[in-house]
Amino acid sequence: MATVERNTPHDAPDPSATALRLGLAVGGAVFAFGLYGLLRNSAQTVPLDVLKWIAGPLILHDALVAPAVLAAGLVLARLLPVAIRAGMQATLTVCAIVVVMSVPVLKAVGRRPDNPSLLPHDYPQNLAVVIAVILTGGTLLTLARAARARRAGA
């Protein structure tokens, strides 16, 4: 069995002791160098603030985002007809990623009245167009696949 069989702790092979030790030695040194630099430049790096922004997204993701995405996946699987389910799941996944990554330009916090070259687009409108293109393309591909599967099955 090569799946990520969680809860079957005997499945995943133990790391090679050499690779683990080598990784710890090299990676540990690199990490320590970074941490040292971060702390040594604390006037600029504000380590407590960094800690907040490092731990925050992790907790946000693991406690809220991931369960919400899994739940949404379950709901979608119920709502979508079998013939187009996989294709539309893939399409909507791409859409969701594009939307999440567009949050900074949608917020456009950095926009300044004296600098029209910064964040020059109408991002809500552009995002709507991009999503429409992905949805259209994904739906067409999904329908084409479904039609092919029906022909093959018939």
Added chain:
Amino acid sequence: MKHPEDPVAFVAKRLEAHRPTGPFGEGAFSNRLHDERIAARLGMALGVAFVTCFATGLASHFAQHPLDVGFLSTPASPSWLYRITQGVHVTAGIASTPLLLLKLWTVYPLLFTWPPARNAAHATERMFVAPLVALALFQLFSGLANTTRWYPWQFNFTVTHFWTGWMLMGVLVIHIGAKLTQTRRALRTPLQRSTDPAPARGELSRRGLLWTAGAAVAAVTITTVGQTFRPLEGLAALAPRVPDIGPQGIPVNRTANGAGVLQTARDADWRLTIDGAVAQPLELSLADLRAMTQHEVELPITCVEGWSAGARWGGVRIADLLARAGAADGAEVVVTSMQTRGSYRSSALNTIVAGHEHTLLALDINDEPLHLDHGFPCRLIAPNRPGVLQTKWVTTLHARI
């Protein structure tokens, strides 16, 4: 148990009988896409992207904070080098974000592994997963926010992003070492073996998920890469910059207003001072500069935030100005701006760049006098150089040996 003496294994064995329910329960995550073959393939791509980001990030750091030690000095040519490395840096960061999100989805069930660690080696591996995920999310979020100049935090972005980059590389190396055996097994295993049940009707296949990842990477890349890759400018619908939007068709990072030079830059009494290690300190007016031999160069203005735009610059060679003031051979130059705000008031030119024929004190951009926001009356433009070091609203050239 392989290591009967291992205390972690000892505890794990006793915990096994007390499995909690909920997400820890058997079969709590049924989707077959939570699979090490997917995790390993996404992980390989992520590893390549992260190492690329780190290498190009180092290049950018040393371009901004030159070591100036022999061969480590930032070279003046090729002039487009920084444009490429910084474009790749931001593009690879954007492209790796969908991979990270999908990989986290794939391995999320492992968060609820029971027993939490089966032996000391497993405990070591798991201990570094949280910092790895946290630092990866932090690097990608802070970098993406910076491209839009969104700073919801207190720390200085460039300094912090640099040091957390080292920390991320460190835990990544540890993770690769700990996962090497499993990753090699997973990569050797085909996505769909003859022994695997065929995907049920309506079920996304493992290959399908990887195609989804590819499509997501393509979507976020195509809609942003035009900010630095001109042929795709028309598709850059979600890019925070467009290479031809701005005064005189070139974007601006710091405006004259933002730099606090609206009055001083337009002062008719403005003079360029050339001092320091020179035989004859000079004070030159704009007319004096115009009267000197004018040169033209095609050079990009490249911002650390990932956009770049090429332009044709006209003006006086720094080398000519140094020669006119009788600066010593091999002098370095500190270029200082009249701006009162911002951390990039001055920048240094090493010997190679100061003497380079393409290093200009530019007066014109695309055959027009510089717009106030581009640094009127004159700005520095030099090859292979981050935009923040192309000092605008120049008042002083200070030669030093």
